[in-house]
Amino acid sequence: MASDLQQIKISVLVVTYNPKWDALRRTLYSIIMQEDAAFEIIVSDDGSRENYFDKVREYFAQNNFTQYVLVENKENQGTVKNVLSGLKYVSGRWVKPISPGDFLYDVHVLRDTYDFIINNKADFYFWHSVYYSFDNNNLTIYEDKANPKDIRPYLNNDLKKIKRNIFLYSDYILGADILSDTALFASYLQKLSEFIVYSEDFAFMYMIARGMSVKFIPIIGGCYEYGTGISTNSSSPLRKKLMEENRKLFTYLFKNNMIDKYVYKIHCSPSFFQRVFLKLLYAPKLIFRKFLPNSHTKKGYDNLNYKIDNIRKIVFYR
Numbered sequence: 001m002a003s004d005l006q007q008i009k010i011s012v013l014v015v016t017y018n019p020k021w022d023a024l025r026r027t028l029y030s031i032i033m034q035e036d037a038a039f040e041i042i043v044s045d046d047g048s049r050e051n052y053f054d055k056v057r058e059y060f061a062q063n064n065f066t067q068y069v070l071v072e073n074k075e076n077q078g079t080v081k082n083v084l085s086g087l088k089y090v091s092g093r094w095v096k097p098i099s100p101g102d103f104l105y106d107v108h109v110l111r112d113t114y115d116f117i118i119n120n121k122a123d124f125y126f127w128h129s130v131y132y133s134f135d136n137n138n139l140t141i142y143e144d145k146a147n148p149k150d151i152r153p154y155l156n157n158d159l160k161k162i163k164r165n166i167f168l169y170s171d172y173i174l175g176a177d178i179l180s181d182t183a184l185f186a187s188y189l190q191k192l193s194e195f196i197v198y199s200e201d202f203a204f205m206y207m208i209a210r211g212m213s214v215k216f217i218p219i220i221g222g223c224y225e226y227g228t229g230i231s232t233n234s235s236s237p238l239r240k241k242l243m244e245e246n247r248k249l250f251t252y253l254f255k256n257n258m259i260d261k262y263v264y265k266i267h268c269s270p271s272f273f274q275r276v277f278l279k280l281l282y283a284p285k286l287i288f289r290k291f292l293p294n295s296h297t298k299k300g301y302d303n304l305n306y307k308i309d310n311i312r313k314i315v316f317y318r
Contacts (some may be wrong), residue, residue, distance in 0.1 A: 009114050011092035011182065015083055015099055015200075017076070019044040023087060023101035023225070024052060030103035030314050032065045039153035040067040044086030044196040047076035049254070053312035070175050080189060087186045095182040097200065102176045105130065106310050109221050113179060116217045122178035123212040124204060126173050127221030131305045134225070134315050141311070143299065147174035151300035154216040159208075166208060167253075168283050173214075174226045175201030184212070195252070198238060199245045206249070209258040210227055220306050223314065243277035 012031050031041055045051040051068050062067055070091045074083060083097060094117065098112075103111070109127075117125055131145035148154075148171040153161035165171040178201065188210075196202055208214060223239040234301065247268050254264035266278045266286070279286045289296070 008040050009038045009044055009090045009094065010110050010179070011040050011090040011095045012086050012110075012264060013083065013086045013090060013095050013097045014041060014043045014088065015046075015079065015097055016043060016048060016051060017050065017079070018048045018050070019100040021052050022054060022110045024056070026314055026317055027098060027100050027103045027220050028056065028059060030105075031098075031318050032060070032063055032303070034105050034110045035107045035116060037108075038300075039064075039110050040069070040091060042071065042086045044071040044082050044089075045073060046079065046082035047073050077261065080115065080193045080198065080200050081198055083200045084186065084193060087189075090182050093182060094179055095185060096179040098222075103223050105220045105222055105306070109219070111276050112219050113217055115122065116219075117179075119214075120215050122215040123184055123207060125215050125217050126177040126179070127217040127219050128301060128304050129132060129174060129177050129222040129224040130220060130311060131224050131226040131313070132311060133227055139312065139315050141306075141308070144296070145226060146298045146301060147172055147177075149296065149298055153209065154214065155300055157213075157215075159211065159213075162214065163208060163259075164173060166205060167250075167259050168266070169286065173201075173204060173206070174224065177222060178204055179217075180204070191250075192249070195248050196245050198242060199249070202245070202249050206253070209253050218304070220304050223311055 014024075014027060014031075028041070031039070043053070043056060045053070050317045053072060056068075056070060060066070071086050071089055073085055077085075087095065094114075097147060098104075098111075112129070113125070128146060128151075131142040133140045133142070148165060150165060150171060153165060159301050166173070184207070185203060189200060192202055192206060204214075250259065250264050250267045254261065254268075262278050262282050266275055266283065269275050269278070276287065
């Protein structure tokens with residue numbers, strides 16, 4: 001645990017809006033239990049009805065944890081500006097955004113992450129998370145879930161295929177898995193804040209479109225609460241807004257010559273028939289992948305195996 005702000009290497013930015021206390025405490029516990037790592041915690045709240053900051057202070061005090069900052073935004077302004085608010089207080093070279101309910105997999109995640117990044121230079125990184133849900137005291141693991149599905153281009157440092165998989169096939173990197181250079185993340189997110197409100201992870205798509213480097217950290221680094229976020233919860237009232245922001249991002253990237261016209265049209269053309277024609281021409285598996293064998297299986301994750309006890313330790317933490 002870090003004892004001096006000058007020593008901090010990684011800042012964990014917990015981004016909250018109307019969180020559930022049990023989920024937030026679970027996340028905080030997974031961070032403060034980290035060993036052999038110099039880190040801090042920034043909690044940035046987006047105008048919640050109840051941000052639980054009093055409980056957070058009490059919880060940290062009970063655990064003798066002092067390296068934290070609480071950022072209280074009085075009004076709801078959207079995830080992007082909430083993240084930017086928190087980034088102003090980050091002192092680490094590297095920042096790891098995380099949401100309540102998601103948590104670090106074991107006590108050495110931050111240590112192993114830092115050991116990797118100092119030996120493998122890149123602009124941002126991501127690890128693999130185990131997808132889980134916890135309902136009525138029942139823990140469910142979704143072993144088939146991962147984003148991206150195919151990490152082989154990242155293992156081979158193949159930027160061309162990385163761009164193809166993201167922008168053509170929508171094989172996105174899970175935002176909850178990403179750790180980034182702080183200044184770079186803030187810079188790109190600030191540019192997008194003019195037209196993006198909720199999709200803070202679009203900053204990393206923008207970075208890839210600009211040719212920034214990304215590497216996969218070969219560890220299970222986190223656990224992702226599946227089905228509760230606006231990207232995985234189909235009943236979320238923000239789902240349509242998220243899809244609209246996706247179109248805005250593709251439009252911006254196309255207008256600034258960062259993606260090809262056919263890629264933009266596949267995702268943004270108002271004509272259904274034009275989208276289908278372009279998919280058949282440039283990416284037929286977008287149409288047929290529901291029927292193709294192994295089209296949705298994880299690729300490249302063979303050596304990453306989780307221990308259920310690690311997950312249960314956090315999920316059932318009281």
